[in-house]
Every structure is written in C-alpha cells, then in structure tokens.
Amino acid sequence: MNLLCISISTFFQHQRSFLWPAVEAVWKDHTSPALTAIREEGRSVTLAGDGRCDSPGHSAKYGTYSLIDMATGHVIGLHLVQSNKVSSSYHMELEGLKRGITALQEMGILIKEIVTDRHMQIQKWLRDNHHEIKHSYDVWHVAKVVKKKLVALSKQKECDQLFKWIKSITNHLYWAAASSSDDDGAVIVSKWKSVSNHIQNIHHGHDGPFTDCQHEELANRDWLKPGSKAAVKVEEIVLSKRLCTDVAKLSTGYQTSTLESFHATINHFAPKMMSFSYLGQACRQIIAALHFNENVHREVATNTDGTEKHVVVFPKYKSGDNFSMKPTMVDQTFHYVDKLMNMVFEICESNQPTVMATPAPPQLTNGKRRPTEEELQTVVARRFKRLCY
The missing domain is CATH 3.30.420.10 (Ribonuclease H-like superfamily/Ribonuclease H)
Structure with a gap:
C-alpha cells in the first residue's frame, strides 16, 4: 500500500x-x-x-x-x-x-x-x-502434592475405593490449617493425621492434642477397611515424616x-x-x-434488580458434571x-537522552568465542560428508 x-x-x-x-x-x-x-x-x-x-x-x-x-x-x-x-x-x-x-x-x-x-x-x-x-x-501447594499422590495411589489394584475420598482428604488439610492458630503447629499436625483414622471409621483416640473428631454422627459411608492395602498406603502418605514437618508450618490465615x-x-x-x-x-x-x-x-x-452477577464454569480439575459459580466482576x-x-x-x-536505571546483565552468549569462517566451513563440510556416506 x-x-x-x-x-x-x-x-x-x-x-x-x-x-x-x-x-x-x-x-x-x-x-x-x-x-x-x-x-x-x-x-x-x-x-x-x-x-x-x-x-x-x-x-x-x-x-x-x-x-x-x-x-x-x-x-x-x-x-x-x-x-x-x-x-x-x-x-x-x-x-x-x-x-x-x-x-x-x-x-x-x-x-x-x-x-x-x-x-x-x-x-x-x-x-x-x-x-x-x-x-x-501455602496450603494449596502442599494439598496439590498430596492430591497427586492420592490420585496415583487410587489407580493401583485394590485401591480404587480411595478415589471417593481424595477430595475429602485434601479439604481436611485446608481445615486443619484454617481452624488452628499461628503457633499451633502440633495441633495442625494432629488434626491432619486424624484423617487416616477417619476414613477407616475411627473417630476417637487420635494421637496428639486432637483426640476426637468434631463432626456429628455420620451415616454409613464407603469406609476403608482397616489393614487393607488402600488404608495402609494412605497412612504412609498422610503420616510421612517430611509431610508432617511441613504441615506444622502451614499458614493459617493466608x-x-x-x-x-x-x-x-x-x-x-x-x-x-x-x-x-x-x-x-x-x-x-x-x-x-x-x-x-x-x-x-x-x-x-x-x-438491574441489584443482585450480584454470577457465571457457571466447569473447571478442568473437576471431573464429570461438577461445576462452580464464579462472581462476575465489573470491567x-x-x-x-x-x-x-x-x-x-x-x-x-x-530533550534529554534517558536510559533505565536498572542495567541489563550481559547476554547469555557473552564470553563465548565466535567461530571463524574457516571453522564454520569445516563443520559444514564434515556434515555434508556424513550425509553423502
């Protein structure tokens, strides 16, 4: 043009x-x-x-x-x-x-x-x-790792029953941190460990300061059988020494x-x-x-009637027909x-020449010797010779 x-x-x-x-x-x-x-x-x-x-x-x-x-x-x-x-x-x-x-x-x-x-x-x-x-x-980073391990475990033989409990276990990790105070690392760990008993229909006599579950009487659920492969493997994940050490340092308010x-x-x-x-x-x-x-x-x-706007979304991390409601924000x-x-x-x-106060570091190629023309031709000739034979 x-x-x-x-x-x-x-x-x-x-x-x-x-x-x-x-x-x-x-x-x-x-x-x-x-x-x-x-x-x-x-x-x-x-x-x-x-x-x-x-x-x-x-x-x-x-x-x-x-x-x-x-x-x-x-x-x-x-x-x-x-x-x-x-x-x-x-x-x-x-x-x-x-x-x-x-x-x-x-x-x-x-x-x-x-x-x-x-x-x-x-x-x-x-x-x-x-x-x-x-x-x-951050709780989310820890819960993401735990969920990844539980999902992999649920795909093993005799562990498919665990899949229904994955969301409850990860939610329990959030609750263990949010329901505790900043200096109660031992309480957070005790609450977290209790989930290994809870999924086996054991709600009293937990180790540590948190001895009893706080929920009401629950209806019959698909509990894991004590001593089963799924229950034992979950305990190995939940009671991991390194994980429990990090759970004690979870942020309770942020x-x-x-x-x-x-x-x-x-x-x-x-x-x-x-x-x-x-x-x-x-x-x-x-x-x-x-x-x-x-x-x-x-x-x-x-x-127009003053009610808040919302939109229905289907996140990829939610399988099946699970959906979420998200508020619609102003522009x-x-x-x-x-x-x-x-x-x-x-x-x-x-009219003054201006440069940034933050200097740029040397490029990644700085310090590298540029090959000569003869070296480049040698490399090309060697490659062509390999192609010919």
Missing part, C-alpha cells in the same frame, strides 16, 4: 529511549508512596512470595520473584534474575527472594512473615539468615492465590512462548503489576496507561 512506517531499528531506539524509562519511572512513582507509608506507620508486613520462569521446561532464561503485601493484595516487589547471574536456572528463585527481602529491608520495611511454597533452598536460606522472619507454607493470579496476568503481557530482552521482559512485568494492582479489588457486578480499568503516556511525553519534551 506504499504506507510510510518507521523501521524496526527506529522502533527499538524509541523503546530504549522513551518507553522503557517511562515504565520504570511510573513503577517507582507507584510503589514509593506505598512503601513509605508502611515504613512511617511502623507496620510489619506479611508477604506472599513465589517465582515464575519466562518459559516452560527446565532451561529458563529469566526468573521473576514477586512479593505481594497480604494486607493490601498489591505487588510491592518485582525482581527479574537472568540465569547467567546465578549458577543455574534452578537458583534464580532464591536469588530473586534475596533481592526482594534486601530491597525492602534497606527501605526500613519490617517483615513479619513470608508465605511461600516448599522450595528447599528458600527454606534453608530463611532458616539460616532470617530467623526473625516467620516462614509459612494463601498465595493472589500471587498465582498475578502470574497469570503476566502471561498476557509477557507470554512464555515468546522471547524478550532483559529490559523488555522487566518492563512487561512492571506493566502487568501496574494493571494487577489497579484491578485487584474490583467489585462484583450487579444486575477492568486502565488508568495506568494514561500515566505511562504522560511520562513518555515528559521524557520526549525534556
């Missing part, structure tokens, strides 16, 4: 000079007042933390560690780690947490508790370096579901199937955080876009 358009090199130049610095400046203006208010109030924060890789598989290039203030539900820490800055991609999550906690403590933020998954490196690092911070585990929602939001701005530069990845995640913080507390939409807002545009105009009008 013979339309005049800027070249791709011009676009990337504009991106480096105007767009990226504007994103960084707006993020700083967004987080600084909130962190300053926390420090001035003297409030100790409870954080939810988790890592996210930029690509599926075990060879990710970037790892992002996000920290959410559980009192407000807002993202207050976002740290991007490139794999060549640590020994391997497996260590990116721990490095992101280190940067996040260090940045908050340097600003004078008191961290009371952090809720994470059961990452072994994070467990050890917090235990050795920050014993003043209470480390709790879950990282908000953080999982934020990571799903990042996928809209930085899909895992696309590759970005370090600064491009960082800025896309910042924009995702701005969007998430603006819309995290949306209200439920209402009908999302995008006021942060206006702030980004205004910041871009300010940078353009300043």
Whole structure:
C-alpha cells in the first residue's frame, strides 16, 4: 500500500529511549508512596512470595520473584534474575527472594512473615539468615502434592475405593490449617493425621492434642477397611515424616492465590512462548503489576434488580458434571496507561537522552568465542560428508 512506517531499528531506539524509562519511572512513582507509608506507620508486613520462569521446561532464561503485601493484595516487589547471574536456572528463585527481602529491608520495611511454597533452598536460606522472619507454607501447594499422590495411589489394584475420598482428604488439610492458630503447629499436625483414622471409621483416640473428631454422627459411608492395602498406603502418605514437618508450618490465615493470579496476568503481557530482552521482559512485568494492582479489588457486578452477577464454569480439575459459580466482576480499568503516556511525553519534551536505571546483565552468549569462517566451513563440510556416506 506504499504506507510510510518507521523501521524496526527506529522502533527499538524509541523503546530504549522513551518507553522503557517511562515504565520504570511510573513503577517507582507507584510503589514509593506505598512503601513509605508502611515504613512511617511502623507496620510489619506479611508477604506472599513465589517465582515464575519466562518459559516452560527446565532451561529458563529469566526468573521473576514477586512479593505481594497480604494486607493490601498489591505487588510491592518485582525482581527479574537472568540465569547467567546465578549458577543455574534452578537458583534464580532464591536469588530473586534475596533481592526482594534486601530491597525492602534497606527501605526500613519490617517483615513479619513470608508465605511461600516448599522450595528447599528458600527454606534453608530463611532458616539460616532470617530467623526473625516467620516462614509459612501455602496450603494449596502442599494439598496439590498430596492430591497427586492420592490420585496415583487410587489407580493401583485394590485401591480404587480411595478415589471417593481424595477430595475429602485434601479439604481436611485446608481445615486443619484454617481452624488452628499461628503457633499451633502440633495441633495442625494432629488434626491432619486424624484423617487416616477417619476414613477407616475411627473417630476417637487420635494421637496428639486432637483426640476426637468434631463432626456429628455420620451415616454409613464407603469406609476403608482397616489393614487393607488402600488404608495402609494412605497412612504412609498422610503420616510421612517430611509431610508432617511441613504441615506444622502451614499458614493459617493466608494463601498465595493472589500471587498465582498475578502470574497469570503476566502471561498476557509477557507470554512464555515468546522471547524478550532483559529490559523488555522487566518492563512487561512492571506493566502487568501496574494493571494487577489497579484491578485487584474490583467489585462484583450487579444486575438491574441489584443482585450480584454470577457465571457457571466447569473447571478442568473437576471431573464429570461438577461445576462452580464464579462472581462476575465489573470491567477492568486502565488508568495506568494514561500515566505511562504522560511520562513518555515528559521524557520526549525534556530533550534529554534517558536510559533505565536498572542495567541489563550481559547476554547469555557473552564470553563465548565466535567461530571463524574457516571453522564454520569445516563443520559444514564434515556434515555434508556424513550425509553423502
């Protein structure tokens, strides 16, 4: 159509000079007042933390560690780690947490508790370096592992009866944590262990502080027979020493579901199937955080008669005709876009060359020797020779 358009090199130049610095400046203006208010109030924060890789598989290039203030539900820490800055991609999550906690403590933020998954490196690092911070585990991450083991067990011979109990057992794990106080790790473990007796129709005489089930008299159910293969295998899973140790550290009042929602939001701005530069990845995640913080507390939409709107969904994790009711929220807002545009105009009008304050680390290929033309021709010739013979 013979339309005049800027070249791709011009676009990337504009991106480096105007767009990226504007994103960084707006993020700083967004987080600084909130962190300053926390420090001035003297409030100790409870954080939810988790890592996210930029690509599926075990060879990710970037790892992002996000920290959410559980009192407000807002993202207050976002740290991007490139794999060549640590020994391997497996260590990116721990490095992101280190940067996040260090940045908050340097600003004078008191961290009371952090809720994470059961990452072994994070467990050890917090235990050795920050014993003043209470480390709790998210119930969903633990329940997911338990459910996976129970589903695999229910497929074994003579264990198909267990399938009906999987949902009840995982729900019991949530109840054991939610019905206890923060410092009652022994009670949480005792409640959790009682489920191995409950599914065998034994409701009294449990080990530990929780000795009797609290439910009313139950009708006849498909109880597991004591001593059967299914009952014995379930006891091995439920009474596992490592699992019980982690159950004692379950968070009783917080879950990282908000953080999982934020990571799903990042996928809209930085899909895992696309590759970005370090600064491009960082800025896309910042924009995702701005969007998430603006819309995290949306209200439920209402009908004309004032009743709340709901929609019926059929989640993949629910088999058969099981469905759920989800509230329909009001439309999302995008006021942060206006702030980004205004910041871009300010940078353009300043006529000053602008770069991001956050430097990009060397590329993964940095330090690699580029092969000579002769070496490349030798490789091609050797490959052609193999094909011919």
